[in-house]
Amino acid sequence: MDDVEQLYARAYPRLVGILAVAAGSRAEAEEVVQEAFARLLPRWPTVAHYEDPEAWVRTVAFRLLSNRFRKLRHGRTATARLGPPPDAAAPSGVRVGVGRARAAVAAAQRRAGGLDHRCGLAGAQHAA
Numbered sequence: 001m002d003d004v005e006q007l008y009a010r011a012y013p014r015l016v017g018i019l020a021v022a023a024g025s026r027a028e029a030e031e032v033v034q035e036a037f038a039r040l041l042p043r044w045p046t047v048a049h050y051e052d053p054e055a056w057v058r059t060v061a062f063r064l065l066s067n068r069f070r071k072l073r074h075g076r077t078a079t080a081r082l083g084p085p086p087d088a089a090a091p092s093g094v095r096v097g098v099g100r101a102r103a104a105v106a107a108a109q110r111r112a113g114g115l116d117h118r119c120g121l122a123g124a125q126h127a128a
Helices: 002-023 026-047 053-082 093-104 107-119 123-127
Strands: none
Touching (some): 002 026, 002 053, 026 053
């Protein structure tokens, strides 16, 4: 594993710099490079014999970044396809009153009341 540590120490700053330019974000670059190195660990016995193990890490990091961009693009497309959210109706006076009453009751009492209401248990049953 010393070789992995040496590769990490030597290549990490360079890879983060390269991917930060591609990603437009140093934080994003750090995440994909770290993930690429995490994926390297179980494959190290094989990748260690490659002519340039750093190239393997770089390729994986760029693929991870590409996958992130694709997911963002698909998310934006889906959001645009759905359109703006419908206007939510203002809560009714009863709902506001119930919310205020619940907030005034202690957490244990709310749980007990929920058991009573949802499970049909009597007070003594759910207290036990």
